[in-house]
Amino acid sequence: MSYIRLVFTLDLFGDKKTGMMRNTLRRLPLYAQIKSVLIRRIVDGEWQANQALPSEWELAAELDVSQGTVRKALGELVTQGVLYRRQGRGTFVAEVASDWGAGYLVTPGLLNEKPDELVLELLGCSRGNAPDEVAQVLGLRRGAPVIRVRQLWRLSGLAVALDDAYLPAEPFDGLDARSIRQCGGGVYVTLQRRFGVRLRVTGEQLRAVMLGREDAAMLGVAPDQPVLSQLRVSATMEGEPLEWRQRICLTDSLAFTTGRQP
Amino acid sequence: MSYIRLVFTLDLFGDKKTGMMRNTLRRLPLYAQIKSVLIRRIVDGEWQANQALPSEWELAAELDVSQGTVRKALGELVTQGVLYRRQGRGTFVAEVASDWGAGYLVTPGLLNEKPDELVLELLGCSRGNAPDEVAQVLGLRRGAPVIRVRQLWRLSGLAVALDDAYLPAEPFDGLDARSIRQCGGGVYVTLQRRFGVRLRVTGEQLRAVMLGREDAAMLGVAPDQPVLSQLRVSATMEGEPLEWRQRICLTDSLAFTTGRQP
DNA sequence: CAGTGGTCTAGACCACTCG
DNA sequence: GAGTGGTCTAGACCACTGA
Incomplete structure (x- = not known):
């Protein structure tokens, strides 16, 4: 015009x-x-x-x-x-992607496609220095200031997963527990609403590990049981990595499927 | 014309x-x-x-x-x-999909995109009756005759995964250890070459479990360590499920990535 | 250079949704 | 019935490959 x-x-x-x-x-x-x-x-x-x-x-x-x-x-x-x-x-x-990400939890056996009804609970949001691995993946200098967000996932009341997310502190100045809670508890929703940043998952790794004592206490379950350890990196739509996240997922009664929710 | x-x-x-x-x-x-x-x-x-x-x-x-x-x-x-x-x-x-499937093993950390060089070893091919779960997923009657294929994956000599695949016996009459070895050890390659059936993975589930004594012996590692248990169903291009496969995957030194190989 | 996939346009009709 | 996404065509030019 x-x-x-x-x-x-x-x-x-x-x-x-x-x-x-x-x-x-x-x-x-x-x-x-x-x-x-x-x-x-x-x-x-x-x-x-x-x-x-x-x-x-x-x-x-x-x-x-x-x-x-x-x-x-x-x-x-x-x-x-x-x-x-x-x-x-x-x-x-579309709605901003859930913090849970692609994949979902189902009862083992591959037939029952029961979608999950996961509830997210914010445990804490603190500032600190980037661990070396996080700094490397996010392209930060060693020990750069980062924001750490810890979250708990519940399925019908029972804790099923524990998240530990790191974001660079610099671009997200006002990000704290209050603003995250205000947006419903999700990091992705908060980044979208408060900072106009829309993230998407760009890489994911899975391993089986033994549940540590501290994580077990957070989840309220016994330690020394095998759990799924999920490592994830998310980036902006333009491809700049902005989140490193590690998740511990209990899979004794629920299995983790790959791919999108149907 | x-x-x-x-x-x-x-x-x-x-x-x-x-x-x-x-x-x-x-x-x-x-x-x-x-x-x-x-x-x-x-x-x-x-x-x-x-x-x-x-x-x-x-x-x-x-x-x-x-x-x-x-x-x-x-x-x-x-x-x-x-x-x-x-x-x-x-x-x-494209080449027929590898038995390994999507995803690949990398050194943990999400940066080193080292593609795997996995070697497949056929352990055995036997006939038997379908376990209930297998029969249900493949749409067979209880106890229907099936072919069971056991395979071992090695990465630079070291065993890293153990496969247990079930196929309905009826459509694959000549399928045995010899014919699989002849085709290079892969089930998918063999089905394509001998029966003109091209399979694709239609569902996958992951769990963390403790390595059992028998599986540990097959892999040549110590039991009672956490391993990734991967459940997979494959179907023809038309969507008919024809393979149920369970895999035990060691992830102490290698992580399992989701998605296709780059 | 010829041949291939990759992009783009303009115009048409179909199938679905909703008031 | 109007408006939307979904499919299909015909024709054009671009960018890449390899002889």
């Missing part, structure tokens, strides 16, 4: 008349640029969770690309879990 | 002239039907592993659909891991 918008569009997308990108300007495919624009606008709060985006045709007109290109961009965001689609209704912003 | 081909095409795809499917004939989208045709031809051995398919345009002409539709079908098969693409070269049939 405006001059600003016109300049912006030309700069970002190149020559539209031909339907092709100018080679000199080309960095990313059009649909990838559309993705970035949409992510930016979602993170900036232009559309809230479970709210519908403009239709594919409206977005196409607004962004001055074809509907197919918008569709491709939306499709990738759906795959990434940022959006979801409902035929005949529209495209919607 | 021929009469047979014409009838086949019309029956399968409906009215091509309009570019739309006739409502009366419609069951699946065109691209999904193309997928089925391609899977059939791949499983039938029309193209071998790492061999190029005809180009998208050739397939489009042959199947009497547009290149875009072929592309969408190929794209989903790439996502499923059946095919892979190389820009400027072509679309190729």
Whole structure:
């Protein structure tokens, strides 16, 4: 519409008349640029969770690309879990990912797909220095200031998992137990609402270890039993790692499935 | 070209002239039907592993659909891991999935992406009756005849995992230790080569358990240590479950990552 | 250089949802 | 019935590969 918008569009997308990108300007495919624009606008709060985006045709007109290109961009965001689609209704912003992450707990045996009803409980939020491993993964200097968040997961009252998350302190100045509780207890929800940062899981490792005395006390179970140790790194949509998290998960009565919740 | 081909095409795809499917004939989208045709031809051995398919345009002409539709079908098969693409070269049939499956072992810490060099060793292949859980998952009657395959995984000589796989005996009559060894020791490779069945993992569960005495002996390690217990069900491309597999995985020096190998 | 996958457009119709 | 996502086509150009 405006001059600003016109300049912006030309700069970002190149020559539209031909339907092709100018080679000199080309960095990313059009649909990838559309993705970035949409992510930016979602993170900036232009559309809230479970709210519908403009239709594919409206977005196409607004962004001055074809509907197919918008569709491709939306499709990738759906795959990434940022959006979801409902035929005949529209495209919607997904809820921020749960702190639990992909996968879910089910009764062992692979048939009963009982979705979990996990309850998250914040144990504490403190400041400290980054352990070497955390610093390395998050790209911080040794001993850099970090925020440590400890959480407990309960399934129908019983403790089933214990989380230990580290975030760089610098970009998250106001993050404390109160603000996390205010947002419902989840780190990801809090980062989204308070800092406009939307994280996604980028790496995960699993091991079987013996439950230590301290963790056992936190969980209220006997020590010296085998537990699933889950290591996870999450990053911004742009790929910058911002969270290192370790989880101890009891799997004596529940099994951990990989993949998304159905 | 021929009469047979014409009838086949019309029956399968409906009215091509309009570019739309006739409502009366419609069951699946065109691209999904193309997928089925391609899977059939791949499983039938029309193209071998790492061999190029005809180009998208050739397939489009042959199947009497547009290149875009072929592309969408190929794209989903790439996502499923059946095919892979190389820009400027072509679309190729992927190797049959390894018995190891998705995920891989790495040194703990999430940074070193050292791909594994796992060696598979066949311990035995015997016939027996399906345990109840296996029968239930595979849709067999209680005590139905099954084939049990035991395998050992080694990483630079050291045993790291122990597999216990069950398959229904009926469709796999000639399957024995000799034929599996002949195909390199993998169950999936053997099923593909000898029976034209291509399996894909459809479900996976993980738990932490204590290593039992017998399994410890098989692995040549001390019992009473925590190990990762992995339960997996695999099915044909059409979705019929055909394999139940349990794995014991040592994770004291190696961590198990989720997701595909990079 | 020819051939391949990768991107993009414009236009069309279908299937679903909801008022 | 209007509006949305879902599918399909035809045609074009780009970027990469390998002979």
